[in-house]
Amino acid sequence: ITAQAVVYAQHGEPKDVLKTLKYEIDDDNLDSNSIIVKTLGSPVNPSDINQIQGVYPSKPEKTTELGSNEPVAVCGNEGLFEILKVGDNVSNFKVGDWCVPTSVNMGTWRTHMLCGGDEMTKIPNPEQSKANGKPSGLSVNQGATISVNPLTAYLMLTHYVKLTPGKDWFIQNGGNSAVGKYATQISNLLGINSISVIRDRPDLQDLIKNMTEECGATKVITEEQNASKEFGSEIKSWVKETGGEIKLALNCVGGKNSTGIARKLNNNGLMLTYGGMSMQPVILPTSLHIFKNITSSGFWVTQLLKNDVELKRKTLGQIIEWYENRQLKDAPSKETKFNPSDELSRYYIDGIVNSKGGKQLIVY
């Protein structure tokens, strides 16, 4: 098999350092514990770009395994693959199965991969879902983007704080982000009330309507309302009505916005920070922190799941079930189909540029 991969030997700006590496996979002499997969789709995530730039703490190893002259790393951490060939000792896969990488740093921006059978985790392909009587099978986009955003949203809502369905609330900024929309939908599925903070915009009412009807958002508020003291008492009355508490705040923005959502927390509440889009620090007034006993922690899905394969398996299973039952909608990506006669790196270099306008997925 002739394969292509997008690689870098040095860190730097993607357009300068990314190269296409062409290599051969010998499918006649497959190691008995290995598998060969072909890529169905792999997205461009912000963390992939940071990794290429060298500013991300989790880094793939650089090797000459693919036959390059100098050691290189293959880009990408997320992707959906289909099994082409299975080694004699591999029992968990058969040809045609779908799978996603078990851990990060696998290098998913490539057409094919030779890897160990344990380096991939099986997910159902559409025929299997249908055979199991499920209303729907996973789309390529759902499979290729399942490992980061939906898992982040689910784990932040369930892994730290016990939220009582029907009563308790969580608040988040970046409510219109991909993770924000997953968090809203998942909280709705779990019966937990949500407050999503979004930026004011010309089509604000349309967006609020959309988030309420499509994602099941309980309440959607603007950043101005999040910062307003008067509006705080309005929120208190919502919470009082359900007899619960705002126990969790999810922060991907930072700055004043993080202060605003932290202020809404009840005593002993938790704020999880999983991003910093405003480039401002997390800001917590001292008296709020101490007198309300607020805890503020970082959340990094890579770190959490690296040491807990079982947690990853269970969480993936839950997301898959919701997709199969059409209870969860995926955040759409802009899909671009790869033409095998082209250079693969060009697709991802363009994808990185276009990422500012929305998530980019290269499909094969």
Next chain:
Amino acid sequence: MVKINASAITYTKGGEISKILSGTGFSIDTETLGPKQVVIQALATPINPSDLNQLAGTYASKPNFTSELDTPVPVAIGGNEGLYKVIEVGSDVTSYKNGDWVIPKMPSFGTWRTHALVTLDKPENPDPFIKVSSEDDKSIDLTQAATVSINPSTAYQLIDQFIKDWDPKGNDWIIQNGGNSQVGKFVVQIAKIRNIKTISVIRDGKPDQDQIVKELLDLGATKVITDKEAESEEYINKIVPGWVNEGKVILALNCVCGKSGSALVSHLTGNHLADYRSPHLVTYGGMSGQPLMYSSSESLFKNVTSKAYWLTANTKRNPQSKVDTVKKVLALYKSGDIKPVPFNGKEFNIKSTSDDYIKLFLKGIAESKTGKQVIVYN
């Protein structure tokens, strides 16, 4: 003894400290002492920053208002910490005897008074005191007992409450700002006996800096650096990691906030090797007046947990925790493992008037900025 003339520092509502405080004289009649009552007399009453915040009305733990001083309107008595001697006990009191040294267990006792009449066995606070010593037991002296309730207890709980699994081989580090504070000085002493290394951050540019550094090193600090150094790239990326080497800066104690607090987060060690314990930033004060702020990416990539610590809340939630901590600190004094941190004593003659009493307190409060003040009674 029949009638005791006593004084208290009182106020009727929070505000500007020099304007709201009064010296109030009152009397305690020992003839009518109930069977479950005791009379205590002050030996030492500290002035703590949190007392001043409480007076200013900016503190979340509110004072109790009382009519027991026979004032026209209910008043609150200042102070949360004090050491007293039992001087009279009612006929049914078995747990205390004259000459016992006691400290109030719960916050907002109103400790700034020469005497107090206290009823034991109240359902809401059945045992209001912690006995720390007595006149026939000389193992604890006044300089140790006077401040045992807050500063060393805070230091003890800061080390105990957040990191449960300290490395027994001594590779764990604490970094703290406010290194020259009372709590800071107890932290380095207690950490040392627990085989935990410490970096104390002190304010840059103090005229007596060399002396402060020497004092902290003598108390057991592993390293002492200035806030300027702590905030510099060189210390964050090279010098401190060089000291810590294969160890881990796992706890940062913050009583300053602002830039100083964010520098502490930069010094915390992220997860490495097989050590997945989350490094903790613990905030117990905000001397800079700035909020706590720190980088989002450091927070999530280093898996930093930012927690708040408040002794008063711990004591209200679980009064026994206070008793246990004070007992542990007293044991460290008795074994000679820690020594008291000096304070500025201001002597008050117990027979003086309430006018003299308020004057002395206002002086002590004004001088608090230069170091810890304790009113000592004779």
